[in-house]
Structures are given as structure tokens and as C-alpha cells.
Amino acid sequence: MRSDQAGELLLAEAAASAGSTAERGRSLLEILHRLVPFDGAWLALADPLGSGYHSLASVDLDGPVVDFLSGPLNARDIATTGTDQPRPPLSPSDLPYPAAELQTWAECLHPAGIHEGLAVGLFGSEGRHVGFLALLSGTSEPPSPEVRRRLARVAPVIADGIDPMRSLATAARLVRGATAGVVLRADGGRQGLPGMPSDALLGVGSPVLAAARERVDDGHVYSSFLWPLGGTQAPDGHVRVTVLAAPDDVPRGLTAVTLLSPAHDLHGLTPRELEVLGLLVEGCSNQEIARTLVVAPRTVAAHLEHVLVKLQAPTRTLAAVRAERDGLYVPCSWPRGPAGTASHRSG
DSSP states (O other), rough: OOEEEHHHHEHHHTTOSSOOOOHHHHHHHHHHHHOOOOEEEEEEEOOOOOOOOOEEESOOHHHHHHHHSSSSHHHHHHHTTTSSSSSBBBGGGGSSGGGGGGGGGIHHHHHHHOOOEEEEEOTTTTSEEEEEEEEEESOOOOOHHHHHHHHHHHHHHHHHHTHHHHHHHHHHHHHOOOOOOEEEETOOEEEEEETOOOGGSSSSOOOOHHHHHHHHHHTEEEEEEEEEHHHHHHHOOEEEEEEEEOOOOTTTTEEEEEEEEEEOOTTTTTTHHHHHHHHHHOOOHHHHHHHHOOOOOOHHHHHHHHHHTTTSSSSHHHHHHHHHHHHHHOTTTTTGGGGGGOOOBBO
């Protein structure tokens, strides 16, 4: 096996390895150095909200250089040169104007003794902009065609290795039987989770996602609750909603994964009792529960008596704790009306 083939195999193994995204990034740059010559390297994650790049790993670059590359001026120059688009690796010698016209080169790289390089945007298999890689050189000799081809060949492998969606997909696999899922964003948006279909319940403006965001905002790392299907009294049953906060190695713009899965073993609790439990989890009194559900207080008391028996809880406080722990409740934010009748449909 040729040395470049062996190096590419090692790169693929590093990209598929366990550990944090930052650990994989450092390992990828170390192996890449055997395949592509460079005097300095910068590997960054694209901000999922589209506001620049976050440095992931670097080789032989001073702190001020890394800080500059992570800043808005370099992000602007990356967009100006089109290296935030799927295209072959680009070097300064490819530009139709002197590199010094770009602030990154004029104010940072040239003063640091860097005169050449190769830059390439990193894209996931579904076309998502994952990150950016810059390989920098102190010489003025443009990179050879073979070096360009080699970097273009391994760029998708590097993109896969640092893709933050990997950590989110790994977290999603903790939920058995998940049938649909999306990623929640810090700007209030949502995006798809690779390998997982979406669902009408997880659409834009969904009350399910609003309830999920409440759990994230409250600081829950893990939360689970039930959602009625088909309207009042859940004629189509319930679906389980699980919310998992994003791991630490995921960019801050991605906050959580929300997943749907079948609702099993409801302990014989009725749809109304699950609603009562949701209000109990929120700390509501019997009078407040009665007003919310538009029923008499004695009806609430009867529901609570049945709930305590079914959950084998001697007190309402313990019943609330067990309901929240096991996700055996419908959030009080569930819209009791037309908005709450959305159908459950994968696709």
C-alpha cells in the first residue's frame, strides 16, 4: 500500500473514532500533515446560525493568528472568495487579484510570515456547511496539482469527522424506538437530524417544540413527556416526546434534540389523569387545576386519588416527582383546542 493510501486510511479511521469533536479535529490535522505539506493549519466549525466560525484545532499558529481567523473579518473574506461553498481547494494564486487585497492576508497572515496556502470549505453528506480548513505555508510556491487533488479527496472525510451532528445523532440513539426527530437551534429555529425523519408534530411553530424549548431553557439535560394525538381525550393515543440537551462539543447555536417515540406503559393512566399530572408537575393546586380543566374541584380530587393509586405514590408531591421522572404527564402548555389536534405523521 502506498504511503498516501495508508495515510488516507488512517485519516478515515480518525474521522470515525470516538471522543470529542475537538479531539478528532486535532487527530485529523496530525495525520493530514503526513499527506499534505503545510507550515500551519486551522480547522474550524461553521456557526450553525451563519455568524462565522469557531476554532476547533490548529497546528503551529500563534494565538493572535487563531483569534483573527476565528473573527468576522476572516469570515467575510471566506465568503468573498467563495470558499464557504462546495468547490475545489483554493489558494491565493487562484485569485484574480492579489491576496493582500483581503484583510485576512494583509493584516494577519502576511505579517505572520505566511504567503501561500490552500483553503477548502467542509460539507457534510447532505450538503450542510460543516466547517472550514486552511493549510498555510511560509513559502511563496503555489501548491501542486497533486496536493490539491489529495486535499479535495480527503476533505469530505474531515468534514464527517468534525460534523457536530454526529454527537447529536449519537445522543438520539439513546432513545429506543425513536421514529422522528429534529435539532433545536438557539435562534428559535429547527433543522433536520441526519438519518431521522421529521414529523408534522415537529414542524415550524409546533407547540411540541415550544414545550421542548421550555425544558431546555429550564436547564434540563434530559426530559420526557407525553403528547395527545387527535385532540381532546387523545382519541389516537399519545406519543412520547424526549428532549436531550446538546453535548458540550456541539456549537452553542444547536441547543437540543427533540425525538418522538411510541408511548408505552402508561400505568393505566387516562388522558385526563395525564393532564392532571402535568398541572401537578407545574405545582398547581387543586383549585388551579380545576380552573384550567374547567371541572369541579371534587372531580380533580377524584382524579388525584386514582393517580396516587396507579403510581403507588402516598402523596401528591411524590406522584409529581414520579410523573416527571418517568415522563408520565402531558405538559400544561398542551393546547386544549384546534391547535392541539395536529396529526402524527412521519415524513
